[in-house]
Amino acid sequence: MTWINNATNSPTALMKKVSCGLIIVVSLYVIAPSLSALVFGDPKQRIKKYTTVGLINRGNDCFITSSLQGLAGMPRFVEYLKQIKSILQELKSNPSRKAKVDNLIVDDVVSCIRFRNSPDSLAPLHESLMALIFDLVSVRESKKSVSPQMVINTLEAIFKSKMSSRQNDAHECTLLMLQTLQKERSNLVGYTQYMPEINIPNFPFEGETSKFLVCLQCKGLSKPSYQQTFIRELSVPQQTSEKLLTILANDETEIIEDYSCSICQIRAILNHERYRNFKDCTPEELLMIEALKNYATKASINEDLPPELEQYIKRYSKDKLHISKVKGKIIKKDVAVQLPDILVVHLSRSTFNGITYCRNPCNVEFGERVKLPEYTLAENRAITENRQVKYNLKSVVKHTGSHSRGHYICYRRKADIRFDKGEESSLEGASTIVNNEAKTRNHDQKIGHNDDRRSRHKKVKSVLQYPYWQISDTAIEESTTSTVLNEQKYVYMLYYERVRK
Structure with missing residues (x-):
C-alpha cells in the first residue's frame, strides 16, 4: 500500500486527478443537453400543453354548446365564414357602392332598392357566429371559456321568441342555425346580384336529394322530386349493432307492398x-x-x-x-344527386316501445373516412351512379342519458398545430388563431412566401397522439382516435368534410 500512497500524493498524480475532474465536468456540460433531451425531451421541442376554448353552460345549454363546437370543427365552414366576413366588411366600408341597374325592369330595380335599405340586417347570425367560431378554433396556452349568449340573443331576435330553458335537442338547434344561415346567404345574393365583382361563396352544408319510386314488376320509375338538404337524417335500427354505411344504404331504399302501378x-x-x-x-x-x-x-x-x-x-x-x-311491390328510393362539402349526419335514436318513447342503444359503427355515391338522373328517368365522394370525420356529438334528458359532449378534431424549432411559441394551423397574433402572422407569411420552410416546422406531438378535443361545455380534454370511434352507443351526430380533389 506504501507505493500507492506515494503515487497518489505525488504532484504528478494530483495533476492527473485535477485533469480528470476537468474532463468530466466539461463532458457533462457538453452531453447534458443531449442526455436531458433523450430522457426528458428537447426543451426546444417540448412545448406547453395547449388547450382550446370552451363554452359556458347557463344550465341546460349543452345542446347549443355542443352544436357550436361541432360546427367549429369544420375547416370548410370556418373558411366560408371568413369569405362572408370579407364581403360584409367590403359592403359596409363602401356604403356608396352602386349596383349596375342599366336595362333592368322595374321589379328588379325595386328589389335592388329593397335590399339596399337594410345593409346591417343582411346576415346577423353570420356575424355573431364569426365572432364566436373564430374564438373557438383558437389554440390557447391557458384555459379560456366564452359565452354563447351572443348567438342565442341573435337567434331569439330573429325568431322573436325566447329560447326555452328546458332540455333541447342538438340536432334541431343545428338544423335551425343552418336553415337561418342559408336564408341570410340568399339575402346576400339578392343584395349583391347587380355587383358582378362580388361572388357569394356556396353554402357548404347544402346538398340535394331525389326521391322516386321503382316498380319491381315493370321496372318503371315515378316522376322524381328534388329536395334541398342540410342534414342527413337516419333512423337507427332496433338491433344490437349496425355499420353506418349499411344504415346509409338501407335509408336510400324502402319497400312498399300492394302498390297500384x-x-x-x-x-x-x-x-x-x-x-x-x-x-x-x-x-x-x-x-x-x-x-x-x-x-x-x-x-x-x-x-x-x-x-x-x-x-x-x-x-x-x-x-x-x-x-x-x-298490385305489385315497389321500392322507394332516396338518393343524393348533389353531395355537400360538409355532410352532417343525424342518428335518430328515438324508438316507441308500445307505451312511451325511449332511447335506442344500438351500437353504430362509424369510421374516420367514408365514401358515398352521388347519382345522376337522366331525362329518360334512368339513374346512374356518377361518382364516389370521399369524406373525412371532423366532429362528433354524443348524447348520454335517457330519451327525455341527458347531456351532450362534442369531440372536435384538432387543426394541424406546428411550431418552429427555433421559436417555441410560434404555431400554425388551418383554422387556428393563437395568443401571439403578430408573431403568428409573420410566421404564416414566411410559410406562404417560401414553401421550403415548411420542413423546418414540426407538428406538435400531442396532435398526433391525441387528434381530438373532448369538449363538455367548459371542460376540455385531449382524446385519442380510438376513444372517439368507440362512442358507438352514444354517437348522435357526425360531421364529415368532403375531401378536396
Missing part, C-alpha cells in the same frame, strides 16, 4: 284485350285502348292520366281480370 295496370288491360281480340269493345272503348298504348312505354308509374282514361282503368273488370287486384 299505372304502367302495370295499363299493360294488363292491353294484354287482356289482345287476348280477347277486343271482343265486344265499343268504338269509344277502342279509342281509350288506343290512347293507353301511348302511355304503356312512356308514362311514369304514378302518371297523371286524363280523367276519362283514369276512370276507364279504375272501372275495368272483364272475365277474370279485375284491375283493382293488379
